[in-house]
Amino acid sequence: MTRRRTPEPAGHAPGAGRQLPSSVWALPPVVVLAAVFLYPLALVVRQSLSPDSGGTSLQPYADVFASSAFREALWTTVWLAVAATAGCLVLGFVLALVIAFVPFPGGKAVARFIDVFLSFPSFLITLALLFVYGTVGMANGLWTDVTGAPSAPFQFLTTPWGVLLAEVTYFTPFVMRPLLAAFSQLDTAQLEVASSLGARPVRIVRWVILPEALPALAAGGALVLVMCLNEFGIVLFTGAKGVTTLPMLVYSKAILESDYPAACVVAVVNIAISVGLYGLYRVVSRRAGA
Template sequence: MVPGREQPNPAAHPRTLPHWVWALPPVLVLALVFLYPLALVVQQSFSPDTGGTSLSPYRTVFASDAFRDALGTTVWLAVGATVGCLVLGFFLALVISFVPFPGGKAVAKFIDVFLSFPSFLITLALLFIYGTVGMANGVWTGATGAHSGPFQFLTTPWGVLLAEITYFTPFVMRPLLAAFSQLDTSQLEVASSLGAGPARIVRRVILPEALPALAAGGSLVLVMCLNEFGIVLFTGAKGVNTLPMLVYSKAILESDYPAACVVAVVNVAISVGLYSIYRVVSRRVGA
C-alpha cells in the first residue's frame, strides 16, 4: 500500500455483463414464438401421412396443377400490385409534398392512420361500392331498370389487384413523404430558374432522391403481397388461387397438413429470398 494514495475499491466498480448476455432474452423469445413453430412446419413438410421422412410431399405438390397455378397467380398479382403502388404512390406523394392545396397536411396525417387499417376493411369498403349489390350497381340498376349492374370485376383477379393497390399504396407513400420532406427546395428553385419544366424537375431532381424510398417501399409491398390472404378471401374471387389461399385450402378444407406445410415453406423461401436480394442490392448501390 502506498501511503497517501487511496486504493481502489472493487465493490465501487461492479463488473459489467458481456454484451451478448443482453441479446439472450430477445433471441429466446424469437426462438420460442417464431423459429420453433417454423421448424415444426419444415419438419411436417418432410413427414407424409404414411409415416417416416420423405420428399414425397414436395414431389406431389410440385407436380400438381393447383400449385403451379397458385404460384403463377401469386407472382403476377404481387408484381402487378407493386408496380401499381409505385406509380400511384409516387404521384400522390408528389402532389401532397409539392403541390399546395387546402388540407394537404391532414391528408399526410391520414396516411399514417391508413397504415393501421386491416386489409379486409379496405376490401369490404370496395365491396360496398363495386360489389354485386354495391352502390355503383345499385345506382345503375335503379337508373336503367336492369336486373344487374356492370361492375362485376371484384370477384376476378383484376378486383384483387385493385384491392391490393388500394391497400398497399400508403406503404409506398410513407417513405416517399419522409424523403421529400428532407429534399432541399433550393435545388427545385435553381432548376426552375434555369428554365427546367415540371416534368424535367421531377425526372432530374426529385426522382433520383426518391429512388431509395421507392426501393424500400416497393420491396415491402412486394413481400406483403406475396403473403396476402385477407384480400383474396374477402373479395370472394373463387378463381383466384394464391399460395396463402392454397395453404388454407390444403390445411383447413382438405386436412392435408404435409402439403400445406410444403406450400408454406415455398412461400417463406420466396419471401426470404426476395428480402435477401433487396439487402444485397441496397448495399451495393449504397441505399
C-alpha cells in the same frame, strides 16, 4: 488506525470491471425470437417432411410440385404481387408528389390520414370496395336505378382484377409513407434553382426529385412486394373463385382437405420466396449504396 482507500483511476466507474458482455444482453431477445418464431417454423418444416404414411421423406414436396394447382397458385401469386407493386409504386409516387409539392387546402390532414390508413386491416378496405362495387353495391344500385337494367354491370371484384384493385388500394400508402419522409428532407433550394434555370416540372421530377426518392421508393416497393406475396385477407374477402394464391392454397390444403404435409410444403415455399426476395433486396441496396 484507519486505512486510507486508494483512489480509483479517473474515468473508471465502480463496478465497471464486472459489466456483463454484450452477448449476454442479446440472449433474451434471441430466446424470445426462437420461442415465438423459429420453433413454430421448425415444426412447419418438419411436418412438410413427414408424409401421412409415416417416416421422413421428400415425397410431399414431389407431390405438391407435380400438382397443377400448386403451379397455378404460384403463378397467380407472383403476377398479382408484381402487378400490385408496380401499381403501388406509380400511384404512390404521383400522390406523394402532389401532397409534398403541390399546395392545396388540407394537405397536412391528408398526410396524417395516410399514417392512420396504415393501421387499417386489409379486409376492411376490401369490404369498403364491396360496398361500392359489389354485386349489391352502390355503383350497381345506382346503375340499375338510372338505366332500369336488371343486370349489374360491375362484376370485376370477383375476378383477379378486383383482387389487384384491392391490393393497390390498400398497399399504396406503404409506398407513400417513406416517399413523404424522403421528400420532407429534400433541399428546396435545388428545386428553386432548377425552376429559375427554366426547367419544367417534368424535368425537375426526373432529374432532381426522383434520384433523391429512389432509396425510399425501393424500400416501399420491396415491402409491398413481400406483403402482397403473403396477402390472405384480400383474396378471401373478395370472394374471387378463380383466384388461388399460395396463402389461399395453404388454407384450402390445411382446413378444407386436412392435408397438413402439403399445406406445410406450400407454406415453406412461400416463406422461402419471401426470405429470398428480402435477401436480394438487401444485397442490391447495399451495392447501390442505399
